[in-house]
Structure formats: C-alpha cells, structure tokens
Amino acid sequence: MIRADHARRSLRIHAERLAQTAVDTTLPHRAKATVQQADALARFLDDLSGRFAAHPGSLPRTALPPAPARDTSEEALDEERLLIATATAYPAETRQRRWLVSEDFAFPLHAALWQCLTALTHRGDAVDPITVLWEAQHRGLLAHDIAPADLLTLLSTPVGSPEHWGEKVLQRALLTRAQTVAVSITAFTDDPANSPHQLITGSRRALADLTAVRSRWQQATSPAVPRTARPARTPTAPRAGPPPRITPPPVRATR
Template sequence: MSQPTDPYEDHLDDLPPARPVHYAEQALLGALLLDPHRLTEISDLDADQFGNHAHGALFQAMRTAPLPNPEDHRSDPAWLNTVLDAARPHAPGLTASYLHTLIQVCPWPKHAPTYARMVQADHARRTVLIHAERLVQTTTDTTLPNPAATTLAQADTLGQFLDTLAGRFASHPGSLPRTEVPATRAGQRGEEAIDEERLLLATATAHPAELKDMRWLQPDDFTLPLHAGLWQCLSALVHNGEPVDAITILWEAQHRGLLADGLDPRHLIDLLSTPVGSPEYWGERVLQRALLGRASDVGTRIAAYAQDPANTPHQLITGSRRALADLTALRTRWTRSASPPRAPRAPRGPAVTRAGPPPRTTAPSARALR
C-alpha cells in the first residue's frame, strides 16, 4: 500500500544547486571565524555585497565586534558567541552549528582576500544586471513625462557604476565577452511607430524647406526600410535643390529601387499626401523612438553579459562599455534636435572703406557746443 504524500513535505531535492559564490562566501566567513584579524585584509568589502543575507549579517557582526586576542581566541569561543548574538536579530536562522560548518568548509584561511574578491565580483555582476534591467524598463515606461531624458539618465548611472568597477578589477587579455545576444530591434516595430513615420514623410513632403534643419534625423532611425528609403529620397531632392512633391519623390524612389518589390505607385503617392503638423515634431517623435529602442537593445545586451557567469568582471565591464558606446551617436543627435534654435545674429555695421576715416559715432565735444 502506497504511503500518502504529505502536502507540507519539503522537497529539498527540487532546489537548484548553489552557485559557486555561495561556497566562496562560506569559505570567507569560515576564514574570518578562524582568524578574525584577517578582517583588516579585506577592508573594502561591504556586508551588502554578499548574495546571502545571513552571510552579510554575519559579516557585519564581525565588523562591529571588537577583535579578540589571537591566543585567547584559539581556546575560547567567546568572540564567536558575541558575533552570533549580534547577527541573529538580522538573520534569525543563524545557529552555532552553522558557524562550525563555515569553519569546516574553509580550505585555507590565508586565502581570505581571494574569497573576498570572488564575493565582490559576483556582487558587481548582480548590480550591473539590476542597472541594465532598469534601463530596459525605463524605455518602455509610458508614464514618464520625459522618457528620453529619464532613459539617458539611467544610462549615465550605469556608465558611472562601470567606471567605478573599472578601478576595482584589473584588466587582462581576452577582455571581450563571448555571450551571444539575440537581436531585439525588430521587436520595436508597431502601428504607432509606423504611423508617425508616415506622417513625418507626408509633412516633410509638404514642407521640404524645414528638412535643412533636421540633419539630426538619419535613415537608420526608421523602423521600416521603405520609410528609410523615402527619407533618403526627400533629403537628396532637398540637398540638390530639386522640386519636392509626391511625384518627384516617386520618381526618385524608382531610381533607388524602392519599387522593385512590387510597391504600388498609387499607394506611395497616397502615403505622401496626408500632411499633419510640422516635420520637426514628427521627426523628434521618430528620433525619440529610435533612441528608446537603441537604449533597450543596449540594456538587453548588457543584461545578457551579466547573466552569463562565464564572463569575468573585466569582460563584463568592457562589453558593457562598448554596448553603451553604441548609444552615444544617437544621443548626440537627440541633444541636437532638442536644443533650442540659435538666435539670429545682429546685423553688422556699415563697412569701412580705405578711402577715408570711419564715420563719427561719438558725441560732439564740449567746445563744439559753446
């Protein structure tokens, strides 16, 4: 007869295996419990850098408890009891037996600084992942009043953290991560994005003179290749001083091969014949969408680097910095589009000829007024 299954039974075998950093934290704490004076060798390690909360609480208790006399510590567990009592309010699951387990699993107490660097490296990886995920979430937050500025601020925060990490971890050969990151840009397409691009093309066709001040918008900013090609047609006609309307753009599109896929010319003419608003407004909308899409791609790539445990801290830093660099050019163009137009220069004064002295502009002298 089969035994009934206890619904409250703990299925410990179903738990995922502990990650390597768990054993590094245990080895570090065991080394410090054996030789508390090694705390001075890892002064740059903080309690919040531990992945296990109980381990961090125990480490913080070690930091706050006065160091024992080395000779007394070998035979007296008083310091261990002090540390345990200080850590238990923050981690009630800690027991005296677990402290003995930490001591037993430590291979070499003299390797404590190395164990500490392992803990710091894993904390750096987890923190980069948090920043990258926040960057991705910011790009899709529709409640933000200024999504572009908020996204760029989050990218700056991530970049500053990477700069801080660069000073903590030494560089070494083979610094590029080999993590494969799937392309995500295609997923940014949507009806709203396509509609905004169509309105931009139609409005720019109606007001082509404004394109001279919109060099900050590039074909790569469009989600559809057809729209990018039509923007190139518009820009070329304006640059060459040619007349711009739906028919001239259609002719230019034919020369550029945009009709080769069976596009109906009537459909293209209709697309370019419904202007609304100003080209600059729709151009900024298209550029902002491109900026948010690029930032999302960058955050996704950095998150993939951080989730790959095969990457060393230096590989993570280098790969993440290169990913952020892909946002720089687009960010520069966005800043240029959002900057106010320059005020017109004041008219110059009349030119001075060499034939005679400059005209008198000062007030007459007192003698002349007498």
C-alpha cells in the first residue's frame, strides 16, 4: 500500500508539471519544454511498470472530466485566419502541410475552411478565393457561419507563409493536448479504485494521444533534409572469362 500510494502521488506530480509547463507563457520555448516534460512522464511510467506486475483488466474506469477549453484568444484567431488566407494564396505550399489536420484548429469555421482547401488541392482543382468560396458554399458553411463577402475578405488578405502560421496553429494544438493528457492522468490518480497498473496503462493511453500530435509537430519544425544528387553510374567492368580466340591469317603458298 505504501509503494502504491507513493507511485500515485509521484504520478500526479508529473501530470501537474506537464500541465503547468503547457500554460507557462514565460517560457521562451514552451512547446519544447512541454515535450520534455512528457518525456519525463513517460520515463517515470516505464520505471513504475518495472515495479508493479501487470495483470489483465488493467484499463481504468474513471470518468474523465471535460477537456480544457481551446485557446480562442485574439492572437489564436488571427493566426488561424492568416493561415487560411496564405494557404489560399500559395496552394502549392499547402500540399506540403500534411502534418496539419482540421482537429488542430481552435475555431470550427477555420477547421471547415481548411478541409475545403485540402479537398481542392487533393482533387487538383484551382485554388483561389472564388473556388474556396464555392467549396465552402457547397459544404453549407455560408448558411450560418460566415457571409460570402466576409469570407472573400478573409481569403484575400494573406500575410507571411502557410508554413509559419501552420506551425503556430499546430503548436497551440500540441499545448492543448498536453493539458488534456495532464487532466486525464490527474483524474486517474484521484480515483482510489485504480491499481498502480491501471494508472500506468491509463496514463500511457493518454500519452499516446499527445505523441500523435507531437510527431506531426516535430515533422513540421524539423529542418528539411537537402536532397543530394545521385552519383553518376560508372561503366560496368567486363566480366572475367577466357581470352578471345584470335584466328591466324591464312598462309600464302610459295612457289
């Protein structure tokens, strides 16, 4: 019981550190620090799994609280708007932003517009404010969410690059997911019915959701690997074999 209680308290401390790091705006590299805290939490879970034997039926049955609210600040709103506008202006670059998905957006309208853009580029259609407007109208977005004139204004004011704003949007999604993971793990530790192994299994399942976003964030922020030219093919050396047979010239008859 003492070992189990100590494991429970320690796990809760790791979850609290993860949550605090994800919301700490004073950190110069908050996303990287959050990823490091997630790694520390994963290592702690690996250590716990070596102390407590596994057994079947290990998933916790704790009712999870609602996920933390998404960041809907004016800054987040502007970043998503600028991403949609620049993605419309530079569709060729949008095709390369496969690490961004609609679930990363905090505003449902922007998520739906991103789906419009990716659908157009996937079909190979032309992408401009008019075609995006048509696609949005086809999906029923203009009926309730935004007026056609307002959408054209949004799509026609690009600033910067899709890559820059896409990384901003994805980073916010990463931080939000880290907070959700921390809340879930804290709820597991607050439930005394959970055994140590249930805590381990439930926490790893929660971390897996963060790992999925993290892998896309690392793909987005990693420097591109330069493509090297393929070396020229050298002539194939002749295969070893018997020397060629030389026929001697005919001998002329002498008188």
